[in-house]
Amino acid sequence: MNKILLSTSILSANFSILGQEIKNVLKFGADMIHFDVMDNHYVPNLTFGPMVLKSIRNYNILNPIDVHIMAKPVDNLIPLFAQAGADFITIHPESTYHLNRTLNIIKDNGCKVGVAINPALSIDFIDDIIEKLDLVLIMSVDPGFSNQEFMTNTFKKINLIKKKVILSKRKIYISVDGGIKLNHINFLLKSGVNILVIGSYIFNNDPKFIIKKIKNLIFKFNKIKK
Ligand code: DX5
Numbered sequence: 419m420n421k422i423l424l425s426t427s428i429l430s431a432n433f434s435i436l437g438q439e440i441k442n443v444l445k446f447g448a449d450m451i452h453f454d455v456m457d458n459h460y461v462p463n464l465t466f467g468p469m470v471l472k473s474i475r476n477y478n479i480l481n482p483i484d485v486h487i488m489a490k491p492v493d494n495l496i497p498l499f500a501q502a503g504a505d506f507i508t509i510h511p512e513s514t515y516h517l518n519r520t521l522n523i524i525k526d527n528g529c530k531v532g533v534a535i536n537p538a539l540s541i542d543f544i545d546d547i548i549e550k551l552d553l554v555l556i557m558s559v560d561p562g563f564s565n566q567e568f569m570t571n572t573f574k575k576i577n578l579i580k581k582k583v584i585l586s587k588r589k590i591y592i593s594v595d596g597g598i599k600l601n602h603i604n605f606l607l608k609s610g611v612n613i614l615v616i617g618s619y620i621f622n623n624d625p626k627f628i629i630k631k632i633k634n635l636i637f638k639f640n641k642i643k644k
């Protein structure tokens with residue numbers, strides 16, 4: 419779990435040239451792609467489905483993709499995204515009546531299992547499912563939109579989750595998603611985050627320059643940590 423990964427959320431990409439936008443950020447140094455699925459029911463926004471993921475894979479984009487499903491119901495979507503090429507599938511506990519069963523469906527479809535925790539959701543439920551998890555997605559914004567303000571109470575939540583992950587002795591990625599800008603990164607790294615999910619800060623500026631700055635901060639942090 420040493421390598422700290424940059425996962426670019428494509429919600430702020432230019433969808434008319436999505437494949438090229440993704441190839442660019444990967445070329446500039448992004449490690450993963452964060453694919454935000456929204457259904458205008460669980461969240462008040464609508465994005466893309468498994469066909470778009472499939473076309474990204476057909477465009478020869480092979481890096482890990484974390485499919486963040488903000489949709490309810492969710493169970494029936496899991497096999498579709500797994501077949502379309504998801505590596506991780508991350509769901510919200512509020513989007514299913516039976517969280518244990520839904521996490522089993524993700525695993526049975528050959529994907530790594532992620533659970534997303536909204537800012538107002540207590541983390542207590544994690545204890546009962548931590549043995550199933552490969553990733554915890556800590557939402558630093560309310561889900562549904564990019565370009566929102568990072569919620570600073572996230573840091574407290576990261577520390578609580580970090581303790582649970584260490585106790586579990588499992589290899590579980592701690593990922594933070596929403597509103598992340600350069601000034602948040604050092605604090606996030608010190609808190610023990612493994613994956614930084616960043617969208618608008620990259621795509622709304624000069625992606626090459628911003629990704630370079632982010633990767634530099636990660637490099638410096640790793641150097642000091644050694
Ligand atoms: C919000 C999504 C996030 C968001 C991140 O519901 O889950 O992935 O798109 O984008 P920024 O970095 O713009 O907040």
Ligand code: ZN
Pocket residue numbers: 427452453454486595615
């Ligand atoms: Zn997301």
